[in-house]
Amino acid sequence: MNNKTINPRFIFIFTIILIGAILRLTPHWPNFTPIAAMALFGGAYFQKKYLAFIIPLVAMFLSDLILGLHSYMIAVYLSFAIIVGFGFILKSRIKIGSVLLASVSSSILFFIITNFAVWIGSPFYPQNFIGLIECYTAGVPFLNNGVLGDLFYNTVFFGGFYFAQLRFPVLARNQV
Numbered sequence: 001m002n003n004k005t006i007n008p009r010f011i012f013i014f015t016i017i018l019i020g021a022i023l024r025l026t027p028h029w030p031n032f033t034p035i036a037a038m039a040l041f042g043g044a045y046f047q048k049k050y051l052a053f054i055i056p057l058v059a060m061f062l063s064d065l066i067l068g069l070h071s072y073m074i075a076v077y078l079s080f081a082i083i084v085g086f087g088f089i090l091k092s093r094i095k096i097g098s099v100l101l102a103s104v105s106s107s108i109l110f111f112i113i114t115n116f117a118v119w120i121g122s123p124f125y126p127q128n129f130i131g132l133i134e135c136y137t138a139g140v141p142f143l144n145n146g147v148l149g150d151l152f153y154n155t156v157f158f159g160g161f162y163f164a165q166l167r168f169p170v171l172a173r174n175q176v
Helices: 008-023 035-045 049-067 073-090 096-121 129-167
Strands: none
Touching (some): 049 073
16 A cells, blocks of 8 residues: 555554454443444445445454454355445445445345355355244344444544544545
C-alpha cells in the first residue's frame, strides 16, 4: 500500500473493523456479534474492493484463530464475502434507511447460508425438507440475536463514522 492509501480515513475505517474483530472475543449473547457489520462497513467505505474483502476477512480470521475453527467456517466466510458485496451496493447511498435494510438483509442472508450448511453437514437433522425446516426453526433464536446485533453494530459503526466525519473533516476527504 502506498501513502495515498494509508491516510487518516483509512486508519479510522481499519480501526473500526479491528475493534469489531476484538469485540467478537468479549462475552456476548449468541450471534450478537459485529461480524456482518464489519463486512458491510468495509464494503461500504473501502474504495478499493480488494481492501474491502481482505481487511474484514483477515480481522475475522484472526479472531477465529483465538475463538477456534469449526467445520462450518466456509459458510460463514461465504456469507461474509456476500455481505461485503452488499456494502458495495450501499456505498453510493449511505442513509439510515438503506443501512437498516442492508443490515437486516445481511442478518437474513447469514442465517440462511449458515443454517443450510449446518443442515447439510450435521447428523442431527434428517437430510430432507423436514430436517431443513427443523434446522431453520432451531436457529430462529440465533437469527433474532443476529438481527439485533447487526442493527446495533451497524448503528455504532456507520453512525460513529458519520459523526467522526463531521467532527474531523479529514475523514470525509480521502477515499480508501
